[in-house]
Amino acid sequence: MARTIAKDHDQKRTQILKSAAKVFAEAGYDRASMTQLARECGISKANIYHYYDSKDAVLFGILDTYLCDLRDRVCGVEAEVCGPEDRLRRIVSEIMLAYQGADHEHQVQISAMGALPEDQQKLLRAYQREMVQVVSSALAAVAPEVFEGETAKLRGATMSVFGMLNWYYMWNSGAGSMAREYYARLAADLVLNGIKGL
Numbered sequence: 001m002a003r004t005i006a007k008d009h010d011q012k013r014t015q016i017l018k019s020a021a022k023v024f025a026e027a028g029y030d031r032a033s034m035t036q037l038a039r040e041c042g043i044s045k046a047n048i049y050h051y052y053d054s055k056d057a058v059l060f061g062i063l064d065t066y067l068c069d070l071r072d073r074v075c076g077v078e079a080e081v082c083g084p085e086d087r088l089r090r091i092v093s094e095i096m097l098a099y100q101g102a103d104h105e106h107q108v109q110i111s112a113m114g115a116l117p118e119d120q121q122k123l124l125r126a127y128q129r130e131m132v133q134v135v136s137s138a139l140a141a142v143a144p145e146v147f148e149g150e151t152a153k154l155r156g157a158t159m160s161v162f163g164m165l166n167w168y169y170m171w172n173s174g175a176g177s178m179a180r181e182y183y184a185r186l187a188a189d190l191v192l193n194g195i196k197g198l
Contacts, residue, residue: 013051016041017065020058021104029059029112059112060120066105067127073098074131084141085192091138092191093184095131095165100180103169135161143195161191 019040023032034055038045052058077090099106113121136158140147147154164187172179 012043013061016043016048016051016058017062018104021062021066021102021108024059024062024112025104025107029055029108029115056116059108060116062105062108063113063116063124064120066102066109067124070095070098071127071130074134077134084138088135088138088142088192089185089188091135092161092165092188093181096168096180096184096187097177099165099169100175100177103173106166106169132158132162139191139195142192146195157191157195161187164190 016037020032020037023037023040027036032055034045034048037055037058038048041048048058052061073094074091077087077094082090109124113124116124136154139157139161140154147157165184168175168180168183172183175183
């Protein structure tokens, strides 16, 4: 007889992933143990194995959930509903707000993605490429004359945007929505004014 799924199944999975992100970020993925994870979650190791069959499965769950949600938010900014500059501003703001409360997931992405099997890494990198493409197309739409036939320049500008946003947690951890919105405006202003001088 098949085991029924508990009503709080998804909630427990989410709790495990959030706790695991904290443990993996603070202890390092290689050094973290399922015992530490169980302690952080406040449940037994056996209970964790009911949801995830290995530490690798937990790691993939963290990164797949985090990057898929982030990708959906970034790719969800419609090009048709706003002008090029406003679209870029909205994308930058969406990234900053999506990062809120996800410092541990972000650290795990940077430090531990390479521990996963290549097929899983490939899927996660595909999410990242989609976001890079969205930012790249937004930048190209803002200044087509600057980036026409300039692939390296467009890539450099695109990755510079991510560079400004990805390391915010290092010097402003725990920042709320207002601080993130302010920084998103600042970063967008720097990008938009800088593009004009390229």
